[in-house]
Amino acid sequence: MLLPQINDPQQLKALSVEELATLAEEIRRFLIEKLTVTGGHLGSNLGVVELTLALHYCYDSPRDKMIYDVGHQAYVHKILTGRQDRFDTLRKKDGLCGFVKRAESEHDVWEAGHSSTSLSAAMGMAVARDLKGEDNKVIAVIGDGALTGGMAFEALNHIGHERRKLMVILNDNEMSIAPNVGAMHNYLSKIRSDRHYLRAKDEVEGLLKKIPAIGGRLAKTAQNVKDSLKYMMVPGVLFEELGFTYLGPVDGHDVEKLIDTFHQADNVSGPVFVHVLTTKGKGYKPAETDFYKSHAISPYKIESGQSLKAVGNPMYTEVFGETLIELGREDKRLIAVTPAMPGGSGLFPFAKEFPDRMIDVGIAEQHAATLCAALAMEGMKPVYAVYSTFMQRAYDQIVHDICRHNANVMFAIDRAGFVGADGETHQGVYDIAFMRHIPNMVMMMPKDENELRHMMKTALEYNDGPIAYRYPRIDGTGVALDAELKSLPIGSR
Ligand SMILES: Cc1ncc(C[n+]2csc(CCOP(=O)(O)OP(=O)(O)O)c2C)c(N)n1
Known part of the structure; x- marks a missing residue:
């Protein structure tokens, strides 16, 4: 076994590519076994085993900065940076954090939990490096889900403009927590499916140069044709146009190819965008076949991936989802908007019954809010x-x-209060404080799931502005649910 001997990423440098591939399999086994007890982000981590190995093989952490977006896929990074022996404590109080954590290790250079911050962080670190006259590498690993977040686009815009040396690695597994959405997702899928006939940019440029030059009026048309050919034949032109050198798409489970690509990236002077294709849940059948459920999994049976969680009363979330259908049948104006959490927010049944009235905007909380204002x-x-x-x-x-605008927007605020194992970045403890003082806002919190149902009815019938109901991430009390929904007097207890 190689894995028990790895306590520091520097030790990887002595391994051959074959040994790295063996180590990848050992890491997979380790994760699959350890997480049966602790639960955690299994699918996301199984997908980045080779990618993380190749990064630590090619670069010198912590001198070179590795920034993991969201930070939920950093278990492999934790294993390779001396924290293997703490995995029994994963996601427990005083245990190993389920996300990147600066206090845990000098190799954790950037903390997250909320998505789409990695590119801004990378840019900040690159600017600081240049001003200090240093020459370390800065690398951001961002998933295709996290790339839907507005902050990521803001940072791409800035990075492509300034053209400082840094590497953005897109870990594209076609999934957010649910299947990914959006026009960028469609663009990436096209690259994925066209990759067998797409050619490297240099190759296409070489080919185009061979087309003889034409003078006069024909020249412009010929140039347009050349440009169109380039757009058709080269993958990732969008990122090239934004100021990046695009490399890929690369098989994210082939360590050797990853290493070659990183060496190539090192020879580029400005920002590089490396497009890596991975499979969420790679190497564990239950996670590969149900990568949606295995994104974050509770303790499970190793043979089947089946959850060991005892079946309790329906969660508040489920009661919300079912009640929303009842209200949706009653009122055709009702429309649900989610920023990338259709499953976690209990909206799949609603989406099934009312596909036209359920909008998943991707990880775009800001856009979702403004969209709701306009809908209202x-x-x-x-x-x-x-x-x-x-x-x-x-x-x-x-x-x-x-x-x-005093817009009639209803807020269904889930995971209000403490959320447990996801830790401090995910606690829902600020919403009362930051919402209640905003003029026009009404806030409600039910004592049980039956009252939640009535509050949902109350909110639907309320036409005097924004109104919110907040509920926790727990099973309901099991109280009997009234069949008839009624509106509650606002301001009552
Ligand atoms: C601002 C914000 N909204 C929502 C989430 C919930 N969330 C956590 S991971 C994730 C999906 C990320 O997908 P991707 O970046 O592709 O990573 P993968 O797990 O697929 O590797 C979402 C929506 C979050 N962490 N932050």
Whole structure:
């Protein structure tokens, strides 16, 4: 066994590529076994085993900065940086954090939990490096899900403009927590499916140069044809146009190819965008076949991946999802909006019954809030279904677009209060404090799931502005649910 001997990423440098591949399999086994007891982000981590190995093989952490977006896929990084022996404590109080954690290791250079911050972090570290006259590498690993977040686009825009040396690695597994959405996702899928006939940029440019030059009026047309050919034949032109050198797509489970690509990237002077294709849950059948459920999994049986969690009363989330269908049947104006959490927010049944009235915008809490404001102004009844912690992102949109307009937006704030194992980045403890003082906002919190149902009805019938109900991430009390929904007097207890 190689894995028990690895306590420091420097030890990887002595291994051959074959040994790295063996180590990858040992890491997979380790994760699959350890997580049966602790649960955790199994699928995401199984997908980045080779990628993380290749990074630590090619670069010198912590001198070279490795930034993991969201930070939920950093278990392999933790294993390779001296924390293997702490995996029994993963996601427990005082145990190993399920996300990147600076206090845990000098190799954890950037903390997250909320998505799409890695590119801004990388840019900040690259600027600081240049001003200090240093020459370390800066590498951001971002998933295709996290790339849907507005912050990531803001940073791409800035990085491509400044052209400092840094590497963005897109870990593209076609999944957010649910299947990924959006136009960028469609663009990436096209590269994935076309990759067998797409050619490297240099090759295409070489080919195009061979087309003889033409003078006069024909020249411009010929140039347009050449440009069109380039757009058709080269993958990732979009990123090239944004100022990056695009490399890929690369098989993210082939360590040797990854290493070659990183060496290539090192020879580029400006920002590089490396597009890596991976499979979520790679190497564990239950996770590969149900990568949606295995994104974050509770303790499970190793043979089947089946959850060991005792079946309890329906969660508040489930009661919310079912009640929303009842209300949706009653009122055709009701429309659900989720920023990339259709499953976690209990919206799949609603989406099934009302596919036209359920919008997944990707990881875009700000856009979702403003979208809801506009839907409301046009007479719709939008429910912004959002986790308390992620709603923090949309504060200005709530103030400026929803409350200032006094728009009839309903907020279904899930995961309000403490959330447990995901830790401090995910606690839903600020929403009362940051919402209640905003003019026009009404906030409610039910004592049980039956009252939640009535609050949902109350919110739907309320037409005087924004109104929110917040509920925790727990099983319901099991109280009997009234068949008839009624509106509650606002301000009552
Ligand atoms: C601002 C914000 N909204 C929502 C989430 C919830 N969330 C955690 S991971 C994730 C999907 C990330 O997908 P991707 O970046 O592709 O990573 P993968 O797990 O597929 O490797 C989502 C939506 C979050 N962490 N932060």
